[in-house]
Every structure is written in C-alpha cells, then in structure tokens.
Amino acid sequence: MAWEMWLEFAVVAVLLGLFFYMFAFGSLTRLHRVYIILHIIFLIWPMFQFIARTMPGGRFQLYYISAAYTGLSLLGIGWLVFTIFLTGQSYVVRRRRLLVLALPALLSAAAVVFNPGGRFLKITESSGRHEFGPLYWTVIAQLILYLSVSLAILVYTVRKAGTRPHRKITVTAMNGLMGVAAFGIADRFVNGSGSTGLDGGYIPLLSAGLAAAALYMVHAIARQRAFDLIQIAQRDVMNTxxxxxxxxxxxxxxxxxxxxxxxxxxxxxxxxxxxxxxxxxxxxxxxxxxxxxxxxxxxxxxxxxxxxxxxxxxxxxxxxxxxxxxxxxxxxxxxxxxxxxxVTELRLLIEETNAQNELLHERNIELMEIQEELSRANKKLEHMAVTDGLTGCFNRRYLLRQLEREVTVSMEYGTPFSIIMFDIDLFKAINDNHGHLVGDTVLKGTVEAVREVLRAGDILARFGGEEFTVYLPHTTREQAALVAERIKEAVQHNEMNVGDAGLTVSVTISIGIVSIDDAAQAGKPEDVKKFIDKLFEEADAALYEAKYNGRNRIVNRKLA
Known part of the structure; x- marks a missing residue:
C-alpha cells in the first residue's frame, strides 16, 4: 500500500503548491507574500510532527520527522527575510544576496533531508529509538543565528521608527519572535534534545509556540491594518x-x-x-x-x-x-x-497665450516698421552729415576724415595719389548780376557736370563757397592732369538754364593740382593732419596761380 500513501502525499504537495502559487504571484504586496511564506514554514513543523506520530513506526516515521525539521531549518531564514521587508530594508535583498543569506539554512535543510550516515537522525536497531546526531546541533546553531540577527534588526528599528504604526507592527513582530524562541527553549528543556520524542512523553511546546505567535501576529496585523497601507494609500490617491x-x-x-x-x-x-x-x-x-x-x-x-x-x-x-x-x-x-x-484651465490659458502672442506679433510688426523708419531717418541724417546740402556732394568735414585714412594707407604702401582743387571763375559777378538763386543753380550744375567725368573711386567735396576739391586715389601727376582737363572741358561746355525766360549761363573754372607720385620717397608723415594741410596749401597755391595767369587753366604741382 506504499504507492497509495505516496499518491496521497503528492496530492497534498500539489494543493500546497497551488496555494503558494496563488498567493506568491497574485496581486498582493511583497510583504504579504513574504509573510505567507513564513506562515507556511510555521505550518510545516506541527503538520509533519502530527503525521509522524500517527505512523506506526519505522522508516516512514523517519521521513516525516525529517520533513518537520526541514521546515524548522528554514524558519530562521524565513523570519529574517520577513524582518527585512517589514522594516523597509527590502532594497538589501537581491537574488544573489538572498542566496548568500539563505546558504546556511539551505545547507542545514539538505543535511536533514539527506541525513548522511545518520549524522542528523538515526534509529537504534536494538531499542528502536530515534536519536539525533551532530548535524542536529548545526540546524539549531543556524536557527539561533538567524533569529538573533532578526531580533537585532527589529530592536534597532523600534528605536529608530519615525511613525507610531510602523513602531507598533515592528514591536508585534519582535514579540512574536521572542515568543517562538521562548517556546523553543522550553521545548528543549522539557522534552530533552537527544531524541525525537516519538517514544512517548513528548509535549509539543514548539508547535504551540508557533501557533501562538501566528495567532498573535495575525490578530495584531488585522487590528492595526498594517499590511493594508498600500491598498489604503492607493484608494485614497484615486479618490483625491x-x-x-x-x-x-x-x-x-x-x-x-x-x-x-x-x-x-x-x-x-x-x-x-x-x-x-x-x-x-x-x-x-x-x-x-x-x-x-x-x-x-x-x-x-x-x-x-x-x-x-x-x-x-x-x-x-x-x-x-x-x-x-x-x-x-x-x-x-x-x-x-x-x-x-x-484641461479647461489649461485650454483657456493656451487660448489666452495665443491671443497675447498675436498681440505681441502685431506690436512687433509695428516696432519693426518704426525701426525701419528710424533706420531710414538715421541714414538720411548720416547722409546729411557728410554731404553738402546745396550741391549734394560730400562736405569738407567728410573729405578731411576720409583723407586721413586714405593718405595714411597710400603713404604706408607707397601708392600715388593726387588732389585737385578748382574754383568757379568770376562767380561773384554771377551773384551780383543774376542773384544768389542763379548762383546756387550754377553751383549745382557745375557739380553735376564734374560728377559725370569722375571715376568711381574719386571723391568730390565742396571745400567752401564756390571752391571744390577732388581726391584722386592711385593717380600720378600725369593722370591727374588728364582728369583735370576733362573736368575743365566738361564745365566749360556746360550751359545751364537759370531762368524762366530761357536764360542760359556757362562758366569756366581754374584748377590747381598737387600730386604724390612716389609716396615711399616722401616718407610716412609724423602728423597726418599737418601733412594734409600742407597738401591743401600747395593745391590752393596752384589754384591761385591759375587764376593769376588768366583763369580757365590748370596748374600742376608735384611734391614727391
């Protein structure tokens, strides 16, 4: 009938396995699962002790008593893991660390199951008594070690616990642990440690201690609702x-x-x-x-x-x-x-933000238009600052500022340049005979005629009154003479309408030229402004020489 008994045992094992699977992998917290595992370990000892005592004796009694002590071997590691999770230190438990922590308990359980050479439990053939060997004390030692570490963690947590509910549930676990330990010690003293107690006279104090500890902890947990914290928090979060x-x-x-x-x-x-x-x-x-x-x-x-x-x-x-x-x-x-x-408030905020953005966009467009107007006005002011208001050519200030840079560069690199200064002949007579308005028209017409024959890089400026200056970059004395001749001819043949009656006026100009053909030979001046003043003095002297010699002519001087 042995196979029927093993079939019954297999059914019990399957049912227990399914029970463990449902609670281990169901929608429970990890603390729930750890406590259920600990509770199952509690169950192993009294269940197999009961089964062993109902057996008539022999080999099967040895199997069941070994199964009971296998559960007892795992009690220490089960309580330690439960303690770690209960005290909020589950981050310590990783798979590798858990394996290292459980190694003494697993080795003890293996020693109980395999019972090498009867070193854990053996049957005396002569008397039929069941006696423990030296490996029994290994099981007891690792159990004491695990329970001591668990107790130390619980005591430390009670002292450091910040909230009253946390302290209460920790004290509950600590009292349960000390209760189990007390019943276990009493069991060893009352029943002795040398036999299984299957021969009669055995008082199941350890089983009673495990049952009492489980009842105490379940009552305390249900009353304090400690394990329901996550569900309560989830419900409160959902409702708030x-x-x-x-x-x-x-x-x-x-x-x-x-x-x-x-x-x-x-x-x-x-x-x-x-x-x-x-x-x-x-x-x-x-x-x-x-x-x-x-x-x-x-x-x-x-x-x-x-x-x-x-x-x-x-x-x-x-x-x-x-x-x-x-x-x-x-x-x-x-x-x-x-x-x-x-999202009503967010939607309204977005709409208000979009409206504000559109308003800002419109204002930005207005500001850009204002900036463009200011830019045009600034350019106009800049143009007015460097040009002569009557003739439209550059003024004397702009000419002097440009000459400071141009002459410095020309003298540094040894490039030639020339300056032409011309004056309208008998301009005072035009003002006296025809009036200043006609004189202004003559000035503007003369400037227009001169512009038409100048090169792109030449600078024409009104030096003062009817006197004008032309700066000719990269121009030698001979080249400057050709340019001056074109200017003189253009002005001379320029007939200007100066009145409603069809009155036309033509004028001539006298021209003075000063040239620097070899700037390297002239040397870099110490004071550029004084050097430019000297150039103008020479050009002005050449101009007056042309006027003195009969006007409408060109006088050319070379400084270097």
Whole structure:
C-alpha cells in the first residue's frame, strides 16, 4: 500500500503548491507574500510532527520527522527575510544576496533531508529509538543565528521608527519572535534534545509556540491594518486626485471608478460599461467621437488612445480622455484604464497665450516698421552729415576724415595719389548780376557736370563757397592732369538754364593740382593732419596761380 500513501502525499504537495502559487504571484504586496511564506514554514513543523506520530513506526516515521525539521531549518531564514521587508530594508535583498543569506539554512535543510550516515537522525536497531546526531546541533546553531540577527534588526528599528504604526507592527513582530524562541527553549528543556520524542512523553511546546505567535501576529496585523497601507494609500490617491479614473475588465465591466468620476457620471462598480449612457450623463458635445473612441479601444486592445471632448454642464469644460491597456505578466491585455482629465484651465490659458502672442506679433510688426523708419531717418541724417546740402556732394568735414585714412594707407604702401582743387571763375559777378538763386543753380550744375567725368573711386567735396576739391586715389601727376582737363572741358561746355525766360549761363573754372607720385620717397608723415594741410596749401597755391595767369587753366604741382 506504499504507492497509495505516496499518491496521497503528492496530492497534498500539489494543493500546497497551488496555494503558494496563488498567493506568491497574485496581486498582493511583497510583504504579504513574504509573510505567507513564513506562515507556511510555521505550518510545516506541527503538520509533519502530527503525521509522524500517527505512523506506526519505522522508516516512514523517519521521513516525516525529517520533513518537520526541514521546515524548522528554514524558519530562521524565513523570519529574517520577513524582518527585512517589514522594516523597509527590502532594497538589501537581491537574488544573489538572498542566496548568500539563505546558504546556511539551505545547507542545514539538505543535511536533514539527506541525513548522511545518520549524522542528523538515526534509529537504534536494538531499542528502536530515534536519536539525533551532530548535524542536529548545526540546524539549531543556524536557527539561533538567524533569529538573533532578526531580533537585532527589529530592536534597532523600534528605536529608530519615525511613525507610531510602523513602531507598533515592528514591536508585534519582535514579540512574536521572542515568543517562538521562548517556546523553543522550553521545548528543549522539557522534552530533552537527544531524541525525537516519538517514544512517548513528548509535549509539543514548539508547535504551540508557533501557533501562538501566528495567532498573535495575525490578530495584531488585522487590528492595526498594517499590511493594508498600500491598498489604503492607493484608494485614497484615486479618490483625491482631480482626474476621473475608470477601470474596465476584458469584458467591459466596471471594476473600479474613483469618487471624481462617480460624481460626474454616476457609474456603479459591477455594471456593464455603456458609452452611450456616459455621453448622456456627462453631457458630451460630440457623442459620435466618444463612441468611436471606446469602439476603437475594444477593437485594438493593445493600443493607447487619447481624445479631447467638450462637456456642457454649468459651463463649457474641456476634458482629455486617455485609454491605456492593463496587461498581466505575460503582456496580455486583461482590461483598460480610462482617465478623464479636466484641461479647461489649461485650454483657456493656451487660448489666452495665443491671443497675447498675436498681440505681441502685431506690436512687433509695428516696432519693426518704426525701426525701419528710424533706420531710414538715421541714414538720411548720416547722409546729411557728410554731404553738402546745396550741391549734394560730400562736405569738407567728410573729405578731411576720409583723407586721413586714405593718405595714411597710400603713404604706408607707397601708392600715388593726387588732389585737385578748382574754383568757379568770376562767380561773384554771377551773384551780383543774376542773384544768389542763379548762383546756387550754377553751383549745382557745375557739380553735376564734374560728377559725370569722375571715376568711381574719386571723391568730390565742396571745400567752401564756390571752391571744390577732388581726391584722386592711385593717380600720378600725369593722370591727374588728364582728369583735370576733362573736368575743365566738361564745365566749360556746360550751359545751364537759370531762368524762366530761357536764360542760359556757362562758366569756366581754374584748377590747381598737387600730386604724390612716389609716396615711399616722401616718407610716412609724423602728423597726418599737418601733412594734409600742407597738401591743401600747395593745391590752393596752384589754384591761385591759375587764376593769376588768366583763369580757365590748370596748374600742376608735384611734391614727391
């Protein structure tokens, strides 16, 4: 009948395995799972002790008593892991570290299971007594070590605990641990440590201690609701956030709806979700859009959806609806999480921001137009600052400023240059005979005639009155003479209309030229301004020499 007994044991093992799987991998917190594992370890000792005592004796008694001590071997590591999670130090427990922590307990359990050479438990053939060997004390030693470390952690946590509930649950675990330890010590003293107690006279104090500790801890945990902290926090968070939360299962049944959403839609948990009723109760403006939204989430369960809708209650509100799939550990969709977030204030803020941006854009355009006007005005002022108001050519100040740079560069690199100074002959007689307006017309007409024969790089400036100056860069004495001749001829043949009666006037000019053909030989001047003044003095002297010699002629001088 041995196979029937093993079949029964296999059924019990399968049922226990399924029980462990449901609680270990269900939707519980890690602390729940760790405590359930510890509770199962509590269960192993009394269960197999009972089974062993119901057996008639022999080999099977040895199996069951070994199974009981295997559970006792794991009690220490189970309590230590529970202590670590309870005190909020679960970050310490990683797979490799957990394996190292559990190694003494695993070795002890292996020693109990394999019982090498009867060093843990053996049967005396003559008397039939069950006696423990030296490995028994290894099990007891590692158990004492684990429980001592657990007790130290709990005592430290009680002293450092910041909140009263945390301190209470830690004290509960510490009292339970000390209770188990006390019953275990009493069991060894009362029943002795040299046999299994299967021969009679055994008082199950350790089993009673485990049961008492479990009852005490379960009562304290249920009363203090310590393990419900996460669920309470989740519920409170869901009910206090301003976003509506709706949880649907794979059959579109309402599993959860927070307080905010229930106020808006009057949804009830357990009802079949109906998008039409939701649209009616929430007074959604675009009902077709919300119906298409929920239809799409049913057809494409793996996808995420988002939609903005308008709700007309006391005042228009804008709500963003988001739908995301809820997946299990195998990434299979098992439901939907639908959120309703009121974005009215954000929408109004965006609209106000857009309006402000448009206003700023218009003002920026106006400012740009003003800047363009200012730029044009500045350019006009700059032009007026460097030009002569009557003739439109450069003024004397601009000419002197340009000559300081041009002469410096020319003298430094040894390039030739020339300066022409000309004066309108008998200009005073024109003013006296025809008036100053005619004189102004003559000045402007003369400048226009001179401009037409000048080169692009030449600078024409009014030096004062009817006297003008032309700066000729990169021009030798002979080249300057040719330019001066063109200027003289152009002015001489320029007939200007100066009146309504068809009066025309033509004038001549006298020209003085000063040239620097070899700037390197002239040397770099110490004072550029004084050097320029000297050039003008020479040009002016040449001009007056031309006037003295009969006007309408050119006098050319060379400084170097």
């Amino acid at each position: 956030i301003p976003t509506g939360i709706l949880v649907l299962d794979e059959h579109n049944v309402i599993v959860e709806a927070n307080r905010m959403l229930r106020k808006l839609s009057h949804l009830r948990i357990g009802d079949k979700f109906n998008p039409d009723e939701l649209a009616e109760r929430m007074q959604i403006a675009d009902k077709e859009a919300i119906l298409a939204f929920f239809k799409a989430q049913q057809e494409r369960k793996q996808d995420r959806f988002e939609l903005e809708i308008a709700v007309y209650a006391d005042s228009p509100r804008y709500i963003v609806v988001q739908s995301v799939p809820i997946r299990n550990q195998r990434r299979t969709p098992i439901g939907r999480l639908v959120s309703f977030q009121d």
